[in-house]
Amino acid sequence: MIGSFKQMDKxxxxxxxxxxxxDYSHPFFQSPILPVFGSALSxxxxxxxxxxxxxxxxVFAALIPLLFxxxxxxxxxxxxxxLLSGFVFFMMSLSWxxxxxGMVSGAGLKVSALFGYxxxxxxxxxxxxxxxxxxxxxxxxxxxxxxxSNVRLMFALTMVWVGFEYxxxxxxxxxxxxxxxxxxxxxxxxxxxxEWGGVHMVSAYIVWMNVGLYITFRQYTHGNRTKKYRPHYExxxxxxxxxxxxxxxxxxxxxxxxxxxxxxxxxxxxxxxxSDKWDAAKDQDVRERLEELTSTxxxxxxxxxxxxxxxxxxxxxxPRGNRVSYNMVDRLASQGTPILVGTMDYSELEGKTTYYNSxxxxxxxxxxxxxxxxxxxxxxxxxxxxxxxxGKFTPVEIDFGHGTGSTVFPLKNKAPFSVLICFEDTVxxxxxxxxxxxxxxxxxxxxxGWFDPSAQSEQHLAHAVFRCVExxxxxxRCCNTGITxxxxxxxxxxxxxxPLTKGFTTVSLNPRPAGLEQTFYxxxxxxxxxxxxIAGATVLFVLRSNSRKxxxxxxxxxS
Numbered sequence: 001m002i003g004s005f006k007q008m009d010k011x012x013x014x015x016x017x018x019x020x021x022x023d024y025s026h027p028f029f030q031s032p033i034l035p036v037f038g039s040a041l042s043x044x045x046x047x048x049x050x051x052x053x054x055x056x057x058x059v060f061a062a063l064i065p066l067l068f069x070x071x072x073x074x075x076x077x078x079x080x081x082x083l084l085s086g087f088v089f090f091m092m093s094l095s096w097x098x099x100x101x102g103m104v105s106g107a108g109l110k111v112s113a114l115f116g117y118x119x120x121x122x123x124x125x126x127x128x129x130x131x132x133x134x135x136x137x138x139x140x141x142x143x144x145x146x147x148x149s150n151v152r153l154m155f156a157l158t159m160v161w162v163g164f165e166y167x168x169x170x171x172x173x174x175x176x177x178x179x180x181x182x183x184x185x186x187x188x189x190x191x192x193x194x195e196w197g198g199v200h201m202v203s204a205y206i207v208w209m210n211v212g213l214y215i216t217f218r219q220y221t222h223g224n225r226t227k228k229y230r231p232h233y234e235x236x237x238x239x240x241x242x243x244x245x246x247x248x249x250x251x252x253x254x255x256x257x258x259x260x261x262x263x264x265x266x267x268x269x270x271x272x273x274x275s276d277k278w279d280a281a282k283d284q285d286v287r288e289r290l291e292e293l294t295s296t297x298x299x300x301x302x303x304x305x306x307x308x309x310x311x312x313x314x315x316x317x318x319p320r321g322n323r324v325s326y327n328m329v330d331r332l333a334s335q336g337t338p339i340l341v342g343t344m345d346y347s348e349l350e351g352k353t354t355y356y357n358s359x360x361x362x363x364x365x366x367x368x369x370x371x372x373x374x375x376x377x378x379x380x381x382x383x384x385x386x387x388x389x390x391g392k393f394t395p396v397e398i399d400f401g402h403g404t405g406s407t408v409f410p411l412k413n414k415a416p417f418s419v420l421i422c423f424e425d426t427v428x429x430x431x432x433x434x435x436x437x438x439x440x441x442x443x444x445x446x447x448x449g450w451f452d453p454s455a456q457s458e459q460h461l462a463h464a465v466f467r468c469v470e471x472x473x474x475x476x477r478c479c480n481t482g483i484t485x486x487x488x489x490x491x492x493x494x495x496x497x498x499p500l501t502k503g504f505t506t507v508s509l510n511p512r513p514a515g516l517e518q519t520f521y522x523x524x525x526x527x528x529x530x531x532x533x534i535a536g537a538t539v540l541f542v543l544r545s546n547s548r549k550x551x552x553x554x555x556x557x558x559s
Contacts, residue, residue: 038069039081043088049183050093051454051462056183059236060242063210064217070136071143071218075547082132086125086247093178094121096454103274103450116380124175127164129541134160137543143215144222150234154211156539161207163536166529169428173376176426178459180206185462188491189249190242194469195519197528198428204532205241212238253490262508263414263441265486266297266306267478268339271502274449283314287328295506298335301507304414306332307478310357310422310445312340317343317360318368330366338363338411342421342445342478345373347401354401357382359419359445361409369410373403374421406434415440417513421469422446423460425475428526431467435522437485440511442473447480457483465491470521472511 045062048055097117101110138156142149161180169176181202184190193201197425204248215234270289276282290312297306313325325343333339338361345358357374377383383399408416418434425444426429434442444464448457461483468475469491476486482499486507496505 006089013479028188031263034071035073035077035081036084038065039085040088041148042066042069042091043085046085046180047092049180050178050455051182051185051458052093052096056187059180059206060209061213063207064214066132067135067139067211067214068218070132071139072508073136074135075544078132078136082129083125086128087121090121090178091118091126094124094457096456096459096525096531098450099451099454099456120175121437124168124177128167130164130536131157131161134536134540134543137547138539139218141543141546143218147233150215151237154208154216154234154238155210156536156543158204158207159532159539160536162204162529163533165203166200166526166533169529173379174427176428177463179203182462182466184457185465185491186493188253189246191466191469191491192249192252193245193493194318194466195472195521197464198470198521198526200529200532201462202245204528205245209238209242223302248414260440260510260513261415262510263304263411263417264302264506264508265476266294266300266303266506267476267484267486267497268293268297268306268308268312268504268506269479269497269502270309270312271481271500272449273481275367276446277311277314277447277449280314286312286314287325289502291328291332293502294332294339295335297504297506298337303337303506304411305338305340305361307340307443307445307476308342309478309480309484310447311344312445312480314343316345317341318345319361329362333362333364333366336364338369338421340409340443340445342447355398356401356403357421359407359421359443370407372407372409372419372421373401374424375403375405376424376425376427377402406430406437406439407440408434415514417441417443417511419443419445425467425477426463427462427465428470431471431473432522432525435471435473435512435518440473440514441509442475444475444477445479446477449481452481452500457481461485461493465493471512472516472519472522473512476507476509 022158042063042065045058045065047053049059049062066081067156069081073081094117097120098114100113104110104113106387135157138153142153144150159463165179168174169179177369179199181191181194181199184202185477190205191202197204212234214233268290270286270293272286272289276286290308292307297303315325317326329339329341341360341362343358343360345356345360347354347356359372361369363369377400379385406418408418410416416439417435418439420430420434420442422445431442446460448460451457464475464477465487467473468487468489472489474486474488478484482497482501483495484497484505485493485495486509487493488509489512494507497503
């Protein structure tokens with residue numbers, strides 16, 4: 001039996017040795033259209049992996065067409081192919097931005113909204129260029145030589161992608177939307193490693209596996225596998241980190257949620273359209289809907305706090321004159337449960353008025369317990385950069401002020417919490433700062449009505465999942481139109497309200513236990529992202545220098 005297996009293996013090796021290698025001189029392989037198609041295909045596959053399309057498994061192979069497209073390209077061509085791939089990716093995954101055209105009136109502002117969408121997608125695509133250049137240079141210098149060179153290529157491309165993904169999230173105040181790791185938000189087993197390296201560590205596993213698969217496929221297409229049979233070491237090495245992270249995640253999840261003194265919250269989802277929020281004639285309708293839902297919720301026993309979404313009331317909670325909204329909140333809170341109100345606020349200092357997007361906790365005596373002002377503002381939504389130049393292209397009439405830090409809201413005999421307003425749950429350092437300040441659970445108050453109906457609300461929720469895992473903190477999300485839910489400390493989502501419906505839900509969550517050691521991520525922030533940026537920039541510099549040296553050497557030989 002053993003002899004027959006050996007004989008079969010010899011026959012197969014002899015057959016492989018006679019098998020011709022692929023002929024890449026054929027016009028099909030030399031077509032300039034093929035790399036363009038591969039680059040665009042990668043962009044489409046990346047976008048299809050994100051919420052809204054929901055094919056999260058595709059992301060583990062989405063970069064392979066781009067890698068094949070740039071493998072023989074010059075630096076300049078690789079840069080253009082990387083830009084194209086990134087542009088297709090962000091145009092598709094950010095397509096919900098088109099809905100802003102329905103929120104503004106006038107042809108000029110509608111064109112400006114569309115132009116802004118295209119410019120943002122193009123800007124984000126710039127961060128794909130270093131990856132494409134590194135791929136072109138790295139493949140030409142390392143790929144296929146030996147196992148060590150192949151692993152070096154896997155490491156280099158992973159560091160470059162993750163490093164520049166991190167840079168996109170912090171440069172110019174940052175746009176940390178849709179890092180690759182977000183595609184796995186519903187896969188609780190694989191995302192638990194975020195407690196060490198954040199969402200970017202999940203991105204790293206994805207890129208690592210993409211490059212391992214690419215090298216495996218390339219060894220077939222370039223004839224390497226025709227020489228002799230050997231195991232797919234690069235494929236196994238590519239799968240190893242994913243397998244280990246899944247095993248780690250299963251171990252954590254089987255241990256169950258962390259026990260603590262639970263907090264019971266009521267989350268109110270009024271489902272007010274954005275046009276109604278802007279219509280002063282509908283102000284009383286908005287108040288009546290909030291009062292109806294909240295009055296019903298207060299009849300339930302055992303509530304610790306009632307939460308309203310971002311800018312829930314149509315005016316200021318603390319006005320100097322008109323007290324309609326304050327009187328309503330005072331009346332509702334006096335029924336026995338504090339209310340966390342999303343509201344606009346302002347301060348006056350030396351004749352200057354500064355407006356804020358705020359969250360105010362009102363006690364059962366009608367007095368303010370604590371207040372938080374939003375720190376990370378949305379450009380062209382809450383303030384206008386370069387107002388003299390850009391002011392005429394946006395409907396924003398006033399600039400909001402930045403908050404100065406996290407607020408820890410106390411609850412009587414319950415764990416304290418901190419608030420993240422709107423897109424602040426996509427900004428990882430804000431959740432870290434809140435955890436360090438003493439918060440034991442998080443609240444996200446959001447109004448995603450600007451973009452409904454679209455994939456935006458699902459993508460927004462996906463980012464919030466990672467803030468919970470990174471800090472081992474549960475979160476209550478209260479949204480105007482959805483998605484209202486809770487997320488536990490392991491990233492598992494508990495949904496009880498459908499999007500675009502009016503209602504409220506009561507949920508109990510387990511705050512982070514007092515005295516529990518902070519996660520590595522909470523203690524050190526995005527150390528992994530920073531290290532990846534340094535390593536990626538170094539790799540790119542070394543590869544570029546080697547390429548120039550080789551070119552000069554070749555020119556010297558020719559002369």
